[in-house]
Amino acid sequence: MKYKVNEKGYYGDFGGAYIPEMLYPNVEELRQNYLKIIDDADFQKEFHQLLRDYVGRPSPLYLAKRYSERFGANIFLKREDLNHTGAHKINNTVGQILLAEKLGKKRIIAETGAGQHGVATATVCALRNLECVIYMGEVDIERQAPNVARMKMLGAKVVPASSGSKTLKDATNEAMRDWINNPVDTHYIIGSVVGPHPYPDMVAIFQSIISEETKKQLLEQTGSEQPDYVLACVGGGSNAMGMFYHFMDDEDVKLIAVEAAGKGVSSGLSAATTYLGKEGVLHGSRSILMQTADGQVVEPHSVSAGLDYPGIGPQHAHLFKTGRGQYVSITDEESLDAGLLCTQLEGIIPAIESAHALAYLEKMEFKGGENVVVCLSGRGDKDLDTYIKYFNL
Amino acid sequence: MRLIFKQIKAPLGVGVMNRIKQLFEEKKNILSIYYTAGYPNTGDTIRIAEALEKSGADMLEIGFPYSDPVADGPVIQASSKQSLDQGMTLKLLFEQLKDLRKSVTIPVLLMGYVNPVLQFGVENFCKACAEVGVDGCIVPDLPMVEYEEFYKGCFEEHNLSNVFLITPQTAEERIHKIDGLTNGFIYLLSSSATTGKNLEVGDTTETYFSRIQNMKLKNPAMIGFGISDKQTFDKACSYANGAIIGTAFVKAIADGNIEENVDDFMKQFKP
């Protein structure tokens, strides 16, 4: 595969493992074992069984009729919102918890932004009876309260991250600090295709089920497994990578990644990484990063906690730089409007993250008859407060 | 091309004796102090260095702050943030250090994360270090393989030592590799921890320190992270060539009375 990681852990200019020595043994252990473990037949069997019976996969590929009429193209929604716990995040946590068990780990830590990854991690920890600590920015704890309650009910300890912008980046810092201080018994379940190699590759592999199913479902529904466009929102980029994975090498399929413009790309309150960022190192990999000329990370902003991150995964940086993917952005308001539209046209309340991907449909021009797949990465239950306030409902 | 700098092959700084090397040849029980540049006030960087040398420090590690210091505990995080909020940059730091060698004779290392170095440019960074008289660097999140492939030539051309960290979990083979790659000292973490944890020397730490002692490495070793006072310093010195104090010192200078605070803090180490 042309866009896959090389043996040194790089995607073109991006990737690597920029970690302090304290994390080296853990990350190296993972690097040496992850493919062996994942490729093992027993692992595959257990993973797919859990995806089917516990997560509820395959998730439907739904031809959204009223959307299609509105936009003049066949708009398919890949319904990751119907997964257990309400988002794509669980695909990855099911994979990583099985892997952590194989590595003999007893304690699980994770960062979370929207709380979806935190919930998905707390869920699999309850399922497998492992201790679970979730780091979450103080700002996010406030704006995603239902998910905090769910994590607590699932038995996880939720630790507030109070540094920096008190959002996803800072929660990730705290999780890395925890891992440094607990190097032997702990596995860090990173929630997106970010972090030091092999995380971006490992998370992409677990999320690739999204495009694997999409191909089969398209073939059944349209007679061809090849769509014209696939769209997904990008925080760190895991649902997008899952959606792109099996289409990456087919250059006829256009990949559209939607970042959060916040209050506008030039407003100073934005999370549009490829537009505002430069090459740099954060959280263990070399990628594209919002930063000052001095190399200090700039605090991002998005109404959507899951997209409120100043970087993107290294593989996305590579798709962007090579031009294989088209990276665009959607503002807070555009996403909320799209969320309401989806609710009223299709009866589906999307997560605000996913609503960013939906919003980009408005900006596309179709000849008619194109097949377009949008990754509906999660459901909007966690965002009701934000929707209600914004629309004065 | 991944590189934003070109690779240089050059022998280790010909003729010039690196101050770090000289220190270890001449002295035992070396006391090295870490502090954050531009903290508590932007203009304090040189003042602190001068005060530390005057009151008996053997070596300095000046931290250039980064917004996301994942290897640091709350105290150094807070000092970094305050320094950045007050306008510190790597560029400003090099301006502040312009006359370093007029008043400071002990070895000086810069310590910080890789991203500011990348944005400054690795070659520019090495050159600036050499120009102001910095002797070495500690960049915890710069991987060994990257250093070897892309930085080493440049560091050596400018006679800079690059110091690597090792922890109780670092494999023997890797320690030997690090020993071969560096030419200053090895930074021995008492345990895998972020900065600011207290040193607890239990049986396992002792076994680990002795194991390292018995490896007969070519480089001297300094114990760091968790050393806070005379007692922990002495303990560390029984296993290594010296020790590094960071968090405890950063705490001690918080109120800005630099000369007084430095003197007070360093008193305990006077013979």
Ligand SMILES: Cc1ncc(COP(=O)(O)O)c(C=O)c1O
């Ligand atoms: C529903 C949903 N979509 C998308 C994201 C963004 O993450 P990623 O870019 O890794 O898919 C999140 C993150 O919390 C999320 O909850």
